[in-house]
Structures are given as C-alpha cells and as structure tokens.
Amino acid sequence: MGFISLLLIAISLSFDTFAVSISTGIAVRQIKFFEAVKIASTLAFFQSIMPYIGWFAASSIQTEIQDYDHWIAFILLFLLGSKMIYDNLKHAENVQTFNPYKTSVLISMGIATSIDALVVGITFGFLNLNIYWSVMIIGIVTFFASMLGMLFGKQIGSFFDKKVEIFGGFLLILIGLKILIEHLYFR
Numbered sequence: 001m002g003f004i005s006l007l008l009i010a011i012s013l014s015f016d017t018f019a020v021s022i023s024t025g026i027a028v029r030q031i032k033f034f035e036a037v038k039i040a041s042t043l044a045f046f047q048s049i050m051p052y053i054g055w056f057a058a059s060s061i062q063t064e065i066q067d068y069d070h071w072i073a074f075i076l077l078f079l080l081g082s083k084m085i086y087d088n089l090k091h092a093e094n095v096q097t098f099n100p101y102k103t104s105v106l107i108s109m110g111i112a113t114s115i116d117a118l119v120v121g122i123t124f125g126f127l128n129l130n131i132y133w134s135v136m137i138i139g140i141v142t143f144f145a146s147m148l149g150m151l152f153g154k155q156i157g158s159f160f161d162k163k164v165e166i167f168g169g170f171l172l173i174l175i176g177l178k179i180l181i182e183h184l185y186f187r
Helices: 003-027 033-056 058-066 069-090 103-124 131-157 164-185
Strands: none
Touching (some): 003 033, 003 069, 003 103, 003 131, 003 164, 033 103, 033 131, 069 103, 069 164, 103 131, 103 164
16 A cells, blocks of 8 residues: 555545544634644544554454444444533533543544544555554544644634534534444445
8 A cells, every 4th residue: 555545544534533623623712722732632642543453453353343333433423412512502601511621522532533443454454554654644644634623613613602512513413423324325
C-alpha cells in the first residue's frame, strides 16, 4: 500500500472525528488552544491505537467485530448526542452541559469515532505494510482534522444563540446513524 492510499484512508477515517470536533467547538466556544490540543490528541490517540489493535487481532476477531462495530459506534454517538440535547433542553439558563473535558465523555468520543479504524486495522493485518508508519499518519491526520473541526465549530457557534448545542447533539446522532446505515446497507 502506497503513501497516497494510506493518506486517503487516514482522511476518510478522520471524517467522523472532524464532525465530532465541530460539535465540540459549538458546545464549548471558549475552548482554549491547549484544551483543544488535549481533545484532538485524545481523539488522534484512539484513531491511531485502534488500527494497531486491529492489526494484532486480525484473524481471530475479524468476523465477530464486523457484525456489531456499527452498533457500538451508533449507540455511543446516539447517547452522547441525546445527552447534549436533553441537558440543553432541561437547563433553560446558559449552563454548559456537554463537557468534552470530562474523561468519560472524551473517551466515549474517542472510541465512538475510532471503531471503523479498528476494522481498518484488521484489514491492515492481512497486508504487507509498516503498521507503525500507518498509525502515525492516521494519528497526525486525525489530530489536524480535530483541531480544524473545533475551530470551525467555535466560529459557527459564535453566530448562534445558546441552543446551538442542540445542533451539535443532532450532529452526533446523525454521525452515528450514518455509520449504522453504511454498515447495514452498503457493505
């Protein structure tokens, strides 16, 4: 597998992370640079480590994980998005309810956006490629996609009122639904 192919895989894997990062930027408009770096680094870590894990487990779990990876991603993103919407509707005052700094939320976002990367890693297990180079490229692309997504979400959020978090929640649910539909109908 050549560099261009690997780069295209990394870009396609980063789409979900980009969208989740837009939601994060919308929800937390006062995000500071180093906080954004922490979030982007965490998302990039999960997006990088999953192909590595998949690469090791290629032959033993490939058929098992393919049957429900999309459900795991959908459920995690649905729960995160629903919580964002519910908390925003529940609290009429301007209270920040979606907290991407919270470890459990950050880990959920990381896992939910990297399930597909696990399956890609399983595929990598059957190819003759340098897994370390591959996960490094995936991690770097994901980091930059996440940083750009948060910046974009932050800019969008400044033009709307406090209910924009509802949009972010719906965006997370739609990402989960997209993953589910792709795996159920287009595989």
